Amino acid sequence: MKKSLLGVASAIALSSSAMAQDIAAGKVAFNQCVACHSVDGNNGAGPSLKGIDGRKAGSFPGFRYSRAMKSASVNWNTQTLDTYLTDPQKLVPGNVMPFSGVADAKQRADLVAYLSSLK
Structure with missing residues (x-):
């Protein structure tokens, strides 16, 4: 019984580490977003994503959000x-x-790890 529990715990640990977030890979994935979003505080076709972690949806200064985004409780x-x-x-x-x-x-x-790292 102890061996099987240890095996399950090891499998969980391995799968968790395989899914560990990689900020560098996230920055590469962000390339699909750069046509509209910046990370430097300047708005483009989409709002800047600088400091997005902890921010209310539809609230970055100077960007004209849709009614749906402004009224989202997110x-x-x-x-x-x-x-x-x-x-x-x-x-x-x-x-x-x-x-x-x-x-x-x-x-x-x-x-998400990359976006969350943008302060």
């Missing part, structure tokens, strides 16, 4: 960013971001 954190990047229309129906989402869970986790 505060950005690792969980809400992951949910949004999975399917933007599901979390904030009616938002105008022309992006269908990131299907790959590892790539999404890396991207």
